[in-house]
Amino acid sequence: MMKDKSKRTILKSLYITNFMTILISTIVVATLIYFSLHNLFMDDISEKDKIIMESVSRNIEYFLTDAVDVLEYIDLIATNGETQNISAEMEKQNSIDQYFENIEILDLNGTVIQTLPGNAKELGHTRNGEEYFLQLKNKEIFWSKPFISSKSGNTTVVISVLKGQRIIVGFLNLSYLNEFTSKSATELGSNFLxxxxxxxxxxxxxxxMMLVEQRRPIDNFDQIKSLVSYGGHNIIQRDDKEYLLLAKSISQTNWYIVVYDDYLTTFKSYHSMIYMFIALIIFSLLAYLAISYLRTSKISKNIRDFTYQTQKISEGNYAIMLPKQKYAEFQKLASYFDVMINALRQRDRELLNIAYHDSLTGLLNRAYLYNGNWTEEISLKKIGGLIYFDLDNFKDINDNYGHLFGDKLLVYVADLISEKQFLSGITARIGGDEFVIILSSEISHDDSEDLTRTILDVIQKPVELDGKLVHITASAGIAYSNIEEDVDISTLLKYADIALYEAKKMGKNIFKIFSENINNKVTRRLMIETQLRYALRKNEMHLVFQPQYTTSTNSIRGFEALLRWENDTIGTISPVEFIPIAEETGMIVEISRWVIKNACETIRQINETYQTRFNVSINVSPCEIRQTEFKEQLFEIVSGSGLEYQLVEIEITENVLLDNTAEVIATLEAIREKKIKISLDDFGTGYSSLSYLHKLPITTLKIDRSFVENMLTDRVGKRMVDSIIIMGHYLDLEIIAEGVENRLQVEVLSNLSCDCIQGYYYCKPLAQDALMDYLISNHYL
Amino acid sequence: MRKIIFSVIGLLLLCGTIYATTLDNNEPIKVGFVGCLTGTNSELGVNGMYGAMLAVAEINEKGGVRNQPIELIIKDDQGNPQIGLQEDEALINEECVAIIGHMTSDMAEKSIPFINQQKILMISPTIALDTLSNQDDYFFRLIPSTSEQAKLFSSEIIKLGLNDVLVICPIQNEIFAKSIYNYLSSTLTKEKISTKMLEPIDFTKQSEVDALVSAIIGSDAEALIIIASADAVVQISQLLNAQEKQIFVFLPAWSMTNDLIKRGGSSVNQFYGISYIDYQNTTRAYEDFKNKYIQSYGEEPTFAAVMSYESVMLLYQAMIESDDLTSDHLKQAILEQEVYSGLQGEIHINKFGDTVREEYIYQIIDGNFVKVNDDER
Structure with a gap:
């Protein structure tokens, strides 16, 4: 599974987006508002400063104008007043406002003709070099450059006014301006300079005033002149402070009024507003973030709910339902989720249904038994046992009537079993023609067996389907669970299957109950089957030969070849046990070929060695006879062994005629044509009827040991042997009696003219070496 | 995101470092100016201040000294030696590399020993005391010593055949006046010309002025040497004029300003005076300086302004030539140069930091300074 490198979540993304949006918006808005407010404040301050400046300017101009007016008045006094009083009048006038440090009246030569009384000594002094005298040639009023008066130490400016034949000169004390400007600053506040x-x-x-007394020039004069030219305001640094600078010129004198506003101090009054504004913004930002967080958390929670639900659905858990959603979109989504979950549940039920039910019969199936939800039907704790049904020879039904018919038959059987087992447990079809009833623990063993028997009985009743009447039977195996222990269905099935197998072995149409014994039998069988596959390869098999004696001559007719098997794991296994297994599994073909080959070669060796003409009888199973290639293989093997055909005898049993009778007879006849003898073994114990004796091209009849055994004790038994011998002779058959174990039996059989005798009385089956010893020691060679 | 933030921080740090580095290079070089900016001799100090300010403005327009501007720290000694000393100390504490000033000889008594002790270079535009000559110290001046002015007075008085000379001065700058008087006295006495110095007065007190004028009028003096500011001279000239007293008046360079003519008017007509400015043969440099001065301050520059300007330019030259701005190296740089171009010609500075330069004697004729030719002297 690829590692998920993405750590971005919707919630994080929403947070970041919201935060950035809010932050950027706040910064933009705050900046806009700040600068707007700032500009507003600045404009407001600037306007106030302008007003201040205008006020100061106006006052200065009034002062200067008043000063000029005083000089004008002085001229008036000089014009109208008597000479000796002019000075006193000047003094009087000046004392009103005390503007002037001195006032002089000059004649047109620049000589002082009048002055204030205190400066009388100046009378007669010449001022003809002074600028304020010389400049009046071009103008009527002159303002000198301000200077520091050496007399008073004050900043002074000289105003000279040309008035006809006189010049009025005033030495204007500008300290009034200092008082005025400082007073203005005091009134306006310490923010202003x-x-x-x-x-x-x-x-x-x-x-x-030090700057005034030292006649220092202002630092930023060019800037002030520009400001006066263009208007507006500037921000400057002065004395480590920042000031708003405004300036205006005084037209009379070309002086400048410069206002410095420590606007940042003024701004302080706005600071509280700005701080409040900032606090409000921060609060709003935090509040918005909190709200945004809560909202996005809700959305994120909704998404997490959906994620959780989806995860549970993927795990197959449909039980969890989404809580009621706050948002319409999510509620809609949740409702669709519910629909989807229900649909999934339904689909799962249907799938389970399909998965756990047989589509043909509607019964539960093998998958259910192993994986199903048992709580719906029956608890595993409550299982009493299992009945395993198998229809007998169902393949033949399909082969004969077709699979459609076979399906209908299966449906019939399924319905039948279901009906019969009602309330006893659950029924399932676990294979082609295999059915199982899971028994409730409440049903007794007897009832279970009765049920089984009933079902078998009902099944074997003829049934008509599609106009056809069929007879079928079934076999069953029952396995009971141990209530004390946990039930394992697969184990129960296995046990029931073993019991079923035994039932099949025992003839079908019956049921068997699983037991350890059966289990052991089946286990042994399986073991034998497994080992049998390698028996020939591992040279575990060998032949033993039992002589057959001719009663009349007491000579050896021949030998019956018998197969013996010694296995490392199992030990000695009787042909009675492994031959049927070989026949069932098909291994008999290979084994039989080996037997035939070795038997023929052995007898051929003996015959060649000892110049005898012994026969060899070899048991052949019915299934071999039914094989179409059997006779060719037989001829090939016999031919290959070198033994004459007429010395070879195959022993067959009566049940060879159970199937394909015509083909079997044809095979036997072909064999007979080769002069190979055919012996009917175990005569009287099989299903054959006397009419088959007539059909079968047999040469020899072997009386079963059971008849020989009963011959001496049972008169009927002796008569039966006699009858068989007589009948056989009538049919030109050679009669061999098997299982002869004592002298009396020999005498009786001899008396009854039995042709040959075979049994322990003479010799048990011997391996080749032992046989040779026997024959030599008994002078048969 | 982190990368962006770190990159921005790194960029800001880099810009800050560059800015800081740039800032260090633009730190101004402090040069002190001290003079009498208030009081009776303030005209000297203020004009000197203006001259120095103009020089500093020109230097900074050219880019300063190695891209560092000059900052002129201005102090007012108020004509008081003790205050002058305090201001010297204040300028040194403000890490001024040199001091331009003082402007009056009265300040020399305390200030010169102090700056020598502190080993701080002082260049005075106008302190002319003879006693400061021929000293290997940290004091430099751009004005010839008082004896040079006294020589000119002497030669003119002798040339004019005047017999009785009266010297007056204000109590402020008495040392300067006495320095001139001492030389005059020794020189004129040899010529059998009587020389007398009246008690210094306070020109702010009219009564003392009146008394002084009375004394002048009542004396037999044929020549009057007024060692005072132009204002003070005008006070005397107006009174003498009013009394129609005829007397030859001689004035030091100190008095020879346009204010003398403006305020004196016809009362100063025929007065003789010494100046270091050749009003007739001005140079381009002087004319440019004068025009800038008038444009900036509304009046013609006095000799104090000229010499103060030249003092700053001398210092500027030394700063450029010197390895560093220590007083020793600056002094060394000045002495090695020896000859400087002033606004109107060469200025020779000897190994003691004393100056030899052209001096001119003028007579005020109808409101103008008219040079008295050498051949007429």
């Missing part, structure tokens, strides 16, 4: 600079950027007024 207001500076006034001249047209060269030199400080006229500033919160730090």
């Amino acid at each position: 207001v500076s006034i600079i001249d047209s060269y950027g030199i400080y006229i007024s500033n919160n730090d």
Whole structure:
């Protein structure tokens, strides 16, 4: 199974997607809002600063205008007043606002003609070199460059006004501006700094008067000039702080008002709003994440439910039902799941049904017995036993009537068994013509056997199907379970099968009950069958020869070749035991060929060696005779052995005529044509009728030992032997009596003119070496 | 994902390192300026400050010294030697590589020993004390010593055949005035010309000014040497003019500013004065400097501004030539150069850091500085 390298889950994917979506959206929105707010705040601050600046500018202009007005008034006083009072009037006027440090009136030569009383000593001084005098040639009013007055130490500017024949000069004390700007800053708050600079950027007024006193130029004068030109505001660094910078020019003097707004301090008031906003965003983000988590968890749980259900379905467990789903889509899916599960259940039932039921008869089948759900029908603990039925010779039915008919017959039998076993257990068809009844533990052994018997009896009744009347029988094997132990169906089946086999062996149409004895028999049989396959290869088989004596001459007619088998595992196995097995399994053909070959070769050797003409009698099973190739093989083997055909005798039994009588007779006749003798063995014990004696081209009749045995004790038995001998002679048959074990039997048989005798009285079957010793020692050679 | 994050972090670190490295290279070089920016002699100090600021602006426009800008740290000694010393110390604490200043001789008494002790290079645009000459120390100056000005005064007084010379000065910068007076006295006495120095006064007090003028008017002096600022000179000239006192007035370079003409007007007509600026034969460098100065500050540069500008440029030259910015190496670089191009000609600096340069004597005629030719002297 390939290792699953993917670790991505829907839940993780949903989390990441949701989180990224939320985060990115939040960042975008927050950024937009922040910058919008920031711009809004900045615009708001800037507008406020502009208002401040306008206010300051206006006040300065008022001040400057007032100063000029004072000089104008001074001129008026000079025009209208008496000369000696002009100075006092000037003093009086100046004392109102005290704007001027000094006021002078110059004549057109630049000589001081009037001054404030305190500066009387200046009278007569010339000012003709001063800028404020020289510039008035081109204008009526002149503003000098501000300077630090050497008298007062204050920042001062000179205003000179040309008035007709006089020039009014005022030395304007600009310290008022300092008071004004510092007052404005105080009123406005410590966030604001207001500076006034001249047209060269030199400080006229500033919160730090040192810069004014030292006539320092402002640091960013070019920036201020640009600001005045283009408007708006700038952000600058000053004294390690960031300020919003606005500037405006004062038109009268080309001075500049510069406002520094420590807007970040102002912003602090907005900070709380921004912090709240940020906190709100974070809270919203977390809340959204939490909600998203809960939602996706629910969805993930639904998916996990479905996954779990699917897994259980794949394991074959349809019992778990999905809980009611919250979401419509999942509920719909769940309902379809239910439909699917039910369909699967139904399908499984049907499949199981198909799997566990025989399609022909409708009965349970072998698969059910081994794998079925026993709790539905009968607990394994409650099984009392098993009856195993097998129809006898069912193959013949199929061969004779066709498989369709055979199927109908099977259905009939199935119905019959089912009907009979009703309430006794369950019925199953486990093979072609094999049926099983699983018995309930509640049914007794006697009842089980009665049931079996009843079923067998019913089966063997003729039945008409499709207009045909058929007779069938069945055999059965019964195996009972040991209630104390766990039941193993396969073991029960095996035991019942063994019992069934025994029933088949015992003649069919009967039932046998499994026992250890039967088990042992079957086991032994299986062992024999297994070992038999290798017996010839392992040279475990050998022939023994039992002489057949001619009663009249007391000479040896020939020998019956008998097969003996010594197996390393099993030991000595009687032909009575292994020959039937060989016949059933087909191994008899090979064994028989070996027997024939070795028997013929052995006798041929003896005959050649000792110039005798012994016969050899070889038992041939009926199934061999029925084989079409038997006679050719027989001729081939005999021919190959070198023994004359007429010295070979095959011994057959009466049941050779059970099947294919015409073919069998034809085979025997062909054999007879080769002059090979045919002996009918165990005469009187089989199914043959006297009419077969007439048909069969036999040459010899062998009286079964059972007749010889009863001959001396039973008068009827002796008469039967006599009858057989007489009948046989009538038919020109040579008569051999088997199983002769004593002298009396010999005398009786001799008296009855039996032709040959075979038995322990003379000699038991001997291996070749022992036989040679016997023959030599008894002078038969 | 992890790879992306680590790559971004690595890139940021790299950029930060590069930025930090770049930052280190752009750290400004601090140069101190100290002068009398407030008080009675503030005109000298302020003009000197303007000249230095202009020089620093020009240097930084060119890219500074090896891509490092110069930062001028300005201090006001207020005309007070003790404050001057404190400001010197403050400039050294601010890690200034050199100090431009002081502007008045009164500051020399305390400041010069201090900077020598600290081994910090000081270049004064205008301290002219004779006692500071021929000293192998860390003090350099771009103005000739007072004796050179006194020589000119002497020669002019002798040429004019004046017999009685009066010297007046303010109590501020008395040392400078006395330095000139001492030389004058020794020189003129040999010529049998009487030389007298009146008690220094406080020109902010009108009464003292009046008394001084009265004393001048009441004296028999034929020549008056006013060793004071232009404002102070105008105070005297106006009073003398009002009293129609005729007397030859001689002024040091200190007074020779356009403010003298503006404020003095006709009262300063015919006054003689010494200047280190050749107003008639200006050079391109001077004209450019003057125009920038006027454009920046709205007034013509005084000699203090010129010499302060040249002091900064001298230091800049030394910084470029020197292996490092230690005072010893800067001093060495200056001394090895010997001759510098000032705004109007060569400036010779001897092995003691004293300067020899052209001096001019002018007379104010109708509001203009008119050079008194050598052959007329």
